[in-house]
Structure formats: C-alpha cells, structure tokens
Amino acid sequence: MKRMLAVTLGILTAIGGFVDIGDLVANAVVGSRFGMSLAWVVIVGVIGICVFAEMSGRIAAVSQRPVFDLVRERLGPRTGLVNLVASFAVNLLTLAAEIGGAAVAFELVTGINYLLWVPLVALMAWLVMWRVKFESMERVFGLMGLALIVFAVALWKLGPSWGELAHQVVHPPSDEGVPTYLYYAIALLGAAMTPYEVFFFSSGGVEERWTRKDLATSRANVFVGFPLGGFLSLAIAACAATVFLPVKAVPESLAQVVLPVGLGLGTIGLIVVIIGVFAATFGATLETALSAGYSLSQYFGWQWGKFVRPLEAARFHATVLVSMILATALILTTIDPVMVTEYSLVFSAAALPLTYLPVLMIANDPDYMGDKVNGRMSNTLGTFYMILLIVVSIAAIPLMLATKAGQ
Amino acid sequence: MSALPESARVLHAHLHLMDRQVVREVDGRLLCKVDDLELADRANPYVKSILAGPLALGPRIGGWLGRLMVGATELLRPEEDPGPYRIRMHLVSNIGSAITVGGDPEPLALERWVRDHIIGPIPGSSGERPGKHSGERFDEHPAGHPGERPGKARPTHAGPTRLADIPDELRMSHLLDRVVIDPSGEVAGQVADVRLVQDGPLLGEATQALRVAGYIIAPSHTGQLFGYERARGGARPALVSAIIRRLHRNSVYATHEQLDPSTPDGPLKLRTPRDRLLSLTEL
Amino acid sequence: MSGVINEALVLLRACLPARPLLRALLTALLTGLLTAGCVSPAWDQHDYDLKAGATAETVAANLEMARLVVAHPHTAAYDKTVLTDVVDTLSSVNAQFGGIQPPVEPAGDLTDMTRQAEDMVQDLLFDQRGPGIDDRAKAAAGLEDLAKRLRAYAEAHQ
Known part of the structure; x- marks a missing residue:
C-alpha cells in the first residue's frame, strides 16, 4: 500500500508534468494537422524523459542533490546562470499558461470568462503550496489527473478506423511542408521533455527524503508514470486525428481540445475530461511554481523545499510567491494561454541540453554516486539523447522563425 | 571518500569544492554555496575559509551583472563595510556531494531579511495549523538552535572583511x-x-x-x-x-x-x- | 524598433559568458523572441494570394469547429465558450487580413466570405446565449457549406 502511494509521485509528475497544458495543446494540434505521423516523437520523448528522470531520481536518492544543484556545480556560476535565466523564463511562461489553463477549466463549467477565474486559481495554488504537505498535494492532484484517461475511452467510443490511424503513423499528410512538420516535432519533444519535469522530480525526491532504499520507488515512478503520460498524449493526438483531421479543423483553445471527448462520450465525458484538465493544469501550476523556487534556490544554495517550515526557507517561498504574481500578471494581460504554451514549448526545447548534460555527468561521478553510477545502457541512451537535444536546441529557434511558429 | 591511510587526502578545488552546497551538520539545513575560497599564507597557501553570498559570487560572475550584485548588496546591507559570508575551514566536517559544516553558523543576511520582512508576517509561515499559532512566530529560533539571534554577528566569524581587502x-x-x-x-x-x-x-x-x-x-x-x-x-x-x-x-x-x-x-x-x-x- | 533590439542585444552580450556557442544560442533566442510578434506586409500579388489562401483555410477550419459544436450540443457553458473562441479568432483573422495592403486588387470575394463567417457564428453565439439555437441541423449545414466554399477558394490560391 505504501509503495502504491509512493508511485503517485510518478503519476503526478506524469499527469501534471508530462500531460500539462503543453501536451494537451501540442498533441491535439499535431493530431488535427498531421494525424498520427508524429507519434514517434512522443515515444522518443517518453524514452528520453525516462532516461534522464531515472538518472536524476537516482542522483537525488543517493546523494540528496537535486538537478539545479548539479547544474551550478558542473557548469560553474556563469554558464549555470545562463541556464538559470533561460529555465526560469521558460518556467514563468509555462506557469502563466498553466494558470490560464486551470482558469479555462472553470470557464468551461461555469461559462464565466476565464480571466475572472485567474486570480482565484492563483490564490488557490499559492495557498496549497503554502499550507499543504508535499505528499498530500501530489496524491490529490495525481489521482484527479487520472481522469484524463477518458481521452482513451472516448477514442474507443468514437470508433475510429484503426487501420487509417496506423497508416498515418508512417504517412505524413502531403499538404504540410517539411519545416512545419519538424517544427511540431520539436514542440512535441519540448512538451515531453520539459526541463521543469526533472527539476520537480529530483527536488520531489529530496522533499520525500529518498535514500538508496527508495531507488526502486524512484524507478517505479519513472517507468510507470512517464509511459502512462505518453499513452495519454497519444490518445489525445488520436482523438484529434479522428475528429478534426477529416474536416480540417484545428483546435485553438483548450475548450476545443476536449471536444472529441464530448463527441465520443457526451456531456458526462466532457465533465470528466474538464476535471482531468483542471487537475493536470493545476497540478502543473504547482509544479512549475515550485520549480521556479527550486531552480533559483538551488543555484544560489538557499534553503528550499516544503519539508521545512516556510520561515526556514524564506527566500524559496518568496521566489515562489513572486513567480506566481508575475505569471498571474502575464496571463491577466489577456494574452492567449495556448499561444504562451506554444512559445514556451519551443524555448524549452532550445534550453534542454544545458539541463540534461550535468545530469548525465553527475550520474557517472562515483564521488556522488558510489556504486550506483550509470550502467552501459543509461550511458548509451544518455549520449544519444545529448546529441539529439543539441541538434534540437540549435534547430528550434530558426525553425520557429522560418515557419512563423508553425502557421 | 578514498583517503588512503598513509597518504594525505587529495582534492581538487574546482571539482570538489567550488560551487558545492554547504549544509549545516546539526539539522541538515542548506546554508549557501561555496561561492569562493579564501587562502592564507602566500608562500605556502592553504584554504582558510569558505566565502559565500553575493559579495563573493558577484566577482566570479563578472561583467555588469556581477558588479550590480556586489553594488546592490553593499548598498542594502546595514553594516558599514559588509564582507562576504565566511565559514572557517576547521568547521568543515565532511566533503562529499555537499560540504557539511559543524558549529552553529547563522543563515545569510538576505535570508534573515526576507524571513523577517516578507515571509514571517504571512499567517501560517511557522508551519503550525492556522489559528493555533501564538505571538511568537518569525523571531523564534530554528529547531535545535537555541541562542541564535538573527541580525547579530556571530563570534565564529572573523568580523566583516570586505572582499576587496582579500588580495x-x-x-x-x-x-x-x-x-x-x-x-x-x-x-x-x-x-x-x-x-x-x-x-x-x-x-x-x-x-x-x-x-x-x-x-x-x-x-x-x-x-x-x-x-x-x-x-x-x-x-x-x-x-x-x-x-x-x-x-x-x-x-x-x-x-x-x-x-x-x-x-x-x-x-x-x-x-x-x-x-x-x-x-x-x-x- | 530595430534600434531597441540592437541595444538589447548589446546589453545581453555584455553579461553573457565568453563561450561563442552559448552566446550565439542566446542571441538567436532573443532575436526570435523580439521578432516573433512582427507582422509582415504582402510583397507582391503572389504573396498576397498565399496569404489569402491561408486566411481562407483558417476561417474554414474555425467554421468546422463551430459546426461540430452546433451539431452536437453539450452544456450551455461549454458550447458558449467554444463559439466565443471561434468568434474571437474569426474577428482577429478578419482584422489581420483586412490590414494587409493588397499590391494590385483586394480579394473582395474572400473578404465577403470571411465577414459572412464571422456574422454567422456571431449570430449563433447570440442565440446560444439567449433563447438557444432552434434549427441546429440547418445552422450546421450553413456552416459546412460556407466552409466548403472557403476551402475551394484556398485550393485555388495555393
């Protein structure tokens, strides 16, 4: 039973971190424009996040050092600062988008404009971070986020032509250009491997006081949670490919993203999916806001975490508070949350190598890891992903400019 | 760490010390990073203390941002000649994935200020159930640290020496x-x-x-x-x-x-x- | 505008590490950020046609979205939100396309269709908010028909 509950950390990170507003939007847009032809990117992304989350979880369990600690330690103060600024900016954008997403979930239920819900959502999220224990926080939203499984149920109910979906996997539609295809591939990879996921996952391991004994828990979290998130991503894309692709409609808001569930399962399904969207975006609001605090505190060596009283981690809590205020202000400018999401995905793809390189290095350092250093498999995969991420980060911004952000 | 019994332990400053997390041994609280190290004895230099805080980190970052960090800190700190936060090396009890220090070093100035002026006044900051907390809130001592007084210079520190005074x-x-x-x-x-x-x-x-x-x-x-x-x-x-x-x-x-x-x-x-x-x- | 961008780049350079790769990466990132919001004018007739085709496609896609909601109603709050999103998109598309200076002649028939699309969905939204949409099948058919015509226009201007 205890083990079961521990795995919820993985599920929360998977639902709230893997499936957050970024994945909801990216997968629905990609499904409606490219069918299942980018499914391979989701799989590549899931394996990638598994490889690096496993390493960072192992580092956290063995040495109690979370990821941004290592970024500063291995990259030094200057390059580390560049990484900090980039990650922090992406984190703030993502946080703004998540707050917007959770507010939209309220709008879908009440019909009252989401902007009126934004301050309420932000206040709720802050109160949860201020008062609720880390474990309870992750369990509640992790389990609620499981409601997103209705995407898979809806897909089955919609009764798509499975042969057609399978055909799409290897046949990209001919009316979309190659640069656009690659641009969305990068956005999907950015959605799957968002850096805050490892910040949060490794810091969460320290928050839960993992030790070597918890290595099995850490692995279970990674290998159950993230593939589950990947499965949901594929279900979202397949729903969009079934409903939107034939009529050439492209979802441009969260309300439209969940429409296939409504068509497949009726109003009940729609309500369940809205609950799931709320849990995923609200959970991710907590994760990104805490990650903002984690990354800044860990760079400067401040006391951080919810495992001490707020008084004893004053700078950490102040950072979280200021991040919440900034992100709320950003989303209150009436900027479109979906647009913010799309940009944050590409920028996060561009910043990926700076975060993952130190993880790969420390996971091989016997000073930190003792006998738990990387095996051959982790290193081969890790090196492959480093090369891939460097290519992606170089290509991301030029592709965004060339395709005018995928239009 | 691999310290052979007969030979002295060998470390590398950059690899093993610089930019590592400093942890207070008594309760595992995170204090600071090793932003810099102070040496003593020019002829046969040895590591005398760990330097931390913006006054030590700023010069390492360099450029206008580094100068801004130092300038802002000097302006905001109440002391006349604020020096970087320092921890004497003899307090260091373990060098591993983090640097553990014994003794009773107090948190850095910024942490104390933020605690007293921003986080402390928010209800619930001391971690008690709401409605239960009494008057003593943010000025109480962290667990296991009787006698700590925020804002007072501790005897374990040699008085503030400006970074500029360290050659x-x-x-x-x-x-x-x-x-x-x-x-x-x-x-x-x-x-x-x-x-x-x-x-x-x-x-x-x-x-x-x-x-x-x-x-x-x-x-x-x-x-x-x-x-x-x-x-x-x-x-x-x-x-x-x-x-x-x-x-x-x-x-x-x-x-x-x-x-x-x-x-x-x-x-x-x-x-x-x-x-x-x-x-x-x-x- | 470019002066400001240059200033910002110079300022950024000053605080970047002396590693050329990183510096290039960050500069690219900042440039992308600063130029992403700029709208480009139409250079010639061909470019204008391309933009017209893309506009027709976007409007058609949004009409299809509206049709899906009109044909399969859920809760009033949900339907209203989707239709509001569609109206917002259509009006911004209309404003954007109307703002492009045509090099030779404006695409009058396209503008007629996109305006009509906006009006149709706007009317449906009014009904949705008020008494409710009475003949959903008819409304859906109307949306579908207009979307078809827009897609035909887009095909012709690719």
Whole structure:
C-alpha cells in the first residue's frame, strides 16, 4: 500500500508534468494537422524523459542533490546562470499558461470568462503550496489527473478506423511542408521533455527524503508514470486525428481540445475530461511554481523545499510567491494561454541540453554516486539523447522563425 | 571518500569544492554555496575559509551583472563595510556531494531579511495549523538552535572583511582563472584546477588544512575538466569522455614549487619549461 | 524598433559568458523572441494570394469547429465558450487580413466570405446565449457549406 502511494509521485509528475497544458495543446494540434505521423516523437520523448528522470531520481536518492544543484556545480556560476535565466523564463511562461489553463477549466463549467477565474486559481495554488504537505498535494492532484484517461475511452467510443490511424503513423499528410512538420516535432519533444519535469522530480525526491532504499520507488515512478503520460498524449493526438483531421479543423483553445471527448462520450465525458484538465493544469501550476523556487534556490544554495517550515526557507517561498504574481500578471494581460504554451514549448526545447548534460555527468561521478553510477545502457541512451537535444536546441529557434511558429 | 591511510587526502578545488552546497551538520539545513575560497599564507597557501553570498559570487560572475550584485548588496546591507559570508575551514566536517559544516553558523543576511520582512508576517509561515499559532512566530529560533539571534554577528566569524581587502592571489576563483606563462614568456595555458592536499598547518584542534599542492594547466579555451581526465575504469559515456580527453590531451600538471611565487598580479610564471612538466595522462 | 533590439542585444552580450556557442544560442533566442510578434506586409500579388489562401483555410477550419459544436450540443457553458473562441479568432483573422495592403486588387470575394463567417457564428453565439439555437441541423449545414466554399477558394490560391 505504501509503495502504491509512493508511485503517485510518478503519476503526478506524469499527469501534471508530462500531460500539462503543453501536451494537451501540442498533441491535439499535431493530431488535427498531421494525424498520427508524429507519434514517434512522443515515444522518443517518453524514452528520453525516462532516461534522464531515472538518472536524476537516482542522483537525488543517493546523494540528496537535486538537478539545479548539479547544474551550478558542473557548469560553474556563469554558464549555470545562463541556464538559470533561460529555465526560469521558460518556467514563468509555462506557469502563466498553466494558470490560464486551470482558469479555462472553470470557464468551461461555469461559462464565466476565464480571466475572472485567474486570480482565484492563483490564490488557490499559492495557498496549497503554502499550507499543504508535499505528499498530500501530489496524491490529490495525481489521482484527479487520472481522469484524463477518458481521452482513451472516448477514442474507443468514437470508433475510429484503426487501420487509417496506423497508416498515418508512417504517412505524413502531403499538404504540410517539411519545416512545419519538424517544427511540431520539436514542440512535441519540448512538451515531453520539459526541463521543469526533472527539476520537480529530483527536488520531489529530496522533499520525500529518498535514500538508496527508495531507488526502486524512484524507478517505479519513472517507468510507470512517464509511459502512462505518453499513452495519454497519444490518445489525445488520436482523438484529434479522428475528429478534426477529416474536416480540417484545428483546435485553438483548450475548450476545443476536449471536444472529441464530448463527441465520443457526451456531456458526462466532457465533465470528466474538464476535471482531468483542471487537475493536470493545476497540478502543473504547482509544479512549475515550485520549480521556479527550486531552480533559483538551488543555484544560489538557499534553503528550499516544503519539508521545512516556510520561515526556514524564506527566500524559496518568496521566489515562489513572486513567480506566481508575475505569471498571474502575464496571463491577466489577456494574452492567449495556448499561444504562451506554444512559445514556451519551443524555448524549452532550445534550453534542454544545458539541463540534461550535468545530469548525465553527475550520474557517472562515483564521488556522488558510489556504486550506483550509470550502467552501459543509461550511458548509451544518455549520449544519444545529448546529441539529439543539441541538434534540437540549435534547430528550434530558426525553425520557429522560418515557419512563423508553425502557421 | 578514498583517503588512503598513509597518504594525505587529495582534492581538487574546482571539482570538489567550488560551487558545492554547504549544509549545516546539526539539522541538515542548506546554508549557501561555496561561492569562493579564501587562502592564507602566500608562500605556502592553504584554504582558510569558505566565502559565500553575493559579495563573493558577484566577482566570479563578472561583467555588469556581477558588479550590480556586489553594488546592490553593499548598498542594502546595514553594516558599514559588509564582507562576504565566511565559514572557517576547521568547521568543515565532511566533503562529499555537499560540504557539511559543524558549529552553529547563522543563515545569510538576505535570508534573515526576507524571513523577517516578507515571509514571517504571512499567517501560517511557522508551519503550525492556522489559528493555533501564538505571538511568537518569525523571531523564534530554528529547531535545535537555541541562542541564535538573527541580525547579530556571530563570534565564529572573523568580523566583516570586505572582499576587496582579500588580495586577489588569496582567492581561489582568481587562481582558477589565471594565465600561466613559460620561463621564456610564452603562454603555457590556463589554470584549470588546483590540486589540494590535506597536509597543511593545523586548523582548530585536529583538522589539517588543505594545502595548495599544484596546478592543472590546460591549453587556453579548452573548457572545464569535469573530472573526466582523471577517469580510471568505470562506465562513462564513452563519447563525452573521449571529447574531454582529446581537448585536454595537452594539459599538464605543475607542482606549487614549479611556479614562481613572486608574481602576485598578472600571469603565473613557470620555473620549469612547460614541456618538462608531467602530462595529465601520466599523473 | 530595430534600434531597441540592437541595444538589447548589446546589453545581453555584455553579461553573457565568453563561450561563442552559448552566446550565439542566446542571441538567436532573443532575436526570435523580439521578432516573433512582427507582422509582415504582402510583397507582391503572389504573396498576397498565399496569404489569402491561408486566411481562407483558417476561417474554414474555425467554421468546422463551430459546426461540430452546433451539431452536437453539450452544456450551455461549454458550447458558449467554444463559439466565443471561434468568434474571437474569426474577428482577429478578419482584422489581420483586412490590414494587409493588397499590391494590385483586394480579394473582395474572400473578404465577403470571411465577414459572412464571422456574422454567422456571431449570430449563433447570440442565440446560444439567449433563447438557444432552434434549427441546429440547418445552422450546421450553413456552416459546412460556407466552409466548403472557403476551402475551394484556398485550393485555388495555393
């Protein structure tokens, strides 16, 4: 039973971190424009996040050092600062988008404009971070986020032509250009491997006081949670490919993203999916806001975490508070949350190598890891992903400019 | 750590000390990063204390941002001559994935200010159930720390010495950046890391100081070493390892005695020509 | 505008590490950020046609979205939100396309269709908010028909 509950950390990170507003939007847009032809990117992304989350979880369990600690330690103060600024900016954008997403979930239920819900959502999220224990926080939203499984149920109910979906996997539609295809591939990879996921996952391991004994828990979290998130991503894309692709409609808001569930399962399904969207975006609001605090505190060596009283981690809590205020202000400018999401995905793809390189290095350092250093498999995969991420980060911004952000 | 019984422990300043997390031993609280190290004794330098906080980090970041960090801190700190936060090396009880320090060092100035002025006044900040907390909230002591008074200088610190009062050559960050020249005057490379051996003078009662034993000199602009050049066995990502080794194939090691100590400023001067130094691969 | 961008780049350079790759990466990132919001004018007739085709496609896609909701109603709050999103998109598309200076002649028939699309969905939204949409089948058919015509226009201007 205890083990079961521990795995919820993985599920929360998977639902709230893997499936957050970024994945909801990216997968629905990609499904409606490219069918299942980018499914391979989701799989590549899931394996990638598994490889690096496993390493960072192992580092956290063995040495109690979370990821941004290592970024500063291995990259030094200057390059580390560049990484900090980039990650922090992406984190703030993502946080703004998540707050917007959770507010939209309220709008879908009440019909009252989401902007009126934004301050309420932000206040709720802050109160949860201020008062609720880390474990309870992750369990509640992790389990609620499981409601997103209705995407898979809806897909089955919609009764798509499975042969057609399978055909799409290897046949990209001919009316979309190659640069656009690659641009969305990068956005999907950015959605799957968002850096805050490892910040949060490794810091969460320290928050839960993992030790070597918890290595099995850490692995279970990674290998159950993230593939589950990947499965949901594929279900979202397949729903969009079934409903939107034939009529050439492209979802441009969260309300439209969940429409296939409504068509497949009726109003009940729609309500369940809205609950799931709320849990995923609200959970991710907590994760990104805490990650903002984690990354800044860990760079400067401040006391951080919810495992001490707020008084004893004053700078950490102040950072979280200021991040919440900034992100709320950003989303209150009436900027479109979906647009913010799309940009944050590409920028996060561009910043990926700076975060993952130190993880790969420390996971091989016997000073930190003792006998738990990387095996051959982790290193081969890790090196492959480093090369891939460097290519992606170089290509991301030029592709965004060339395709005018995928239009 | 692998400390052979008969030989003194060997560490590398950049790899093992700089930028590591400092943890308070008594309760595991995170204090600061090793933003810099202060050395003592020019002839036979050894590590005297850990320097931390914006006043120590700013100069390492450099540029206008670094100056801004230092300037803003000097402006905001109440003392007349604020110095960087320092922890004497004899308090260090363990050097591992984090640096553990004993004694009772207080949190940094910014933490205390934010605690007293921003986080403390918010209800619930002391972690009690709402409605239960009484008047004593943010001015109470962290658990297990009776007697701590925020805002008061602690006796474990030697009074505030401005960073500017520490000569450049007695700051590790300065040593780590320096250019090294041959006796002929040609550039031999840059100090990539400083090798420390724990056989220096006694600090406190029982700990010996980490003495500067030598310098790893890398050709300019090869980047950091990441410890990969010292890799012996073990599974490492072959590609990363190969790239770093290739970059550092021309790196050499010079003992402290092989350098001319009479050059406090500017490049460090070698007494022995570069090509007669030990190559890193032979070390 | 470019002056400001240059200033910002110079300022950024000053605080970047002396590593050329990183510096290039960050500069690219900042440039992308600063130029992403700029709208480009139409250079010639061909370019204008391309933009017209893309506009027709976007409007058609949004009409299809509206049709899906009109044909399969859920809760009033949900339907209203989707239709509001569609109206917002259509009006911004109309404003954007109307703002492009045509090099020779404006695409009058396209503008007629996109305006009509906006009006149709706007009317449906009014009904949705008020008494409710009475003949959903008819409304859906109307949306579908207009979407078809827009897609035909887009095909012709690719």
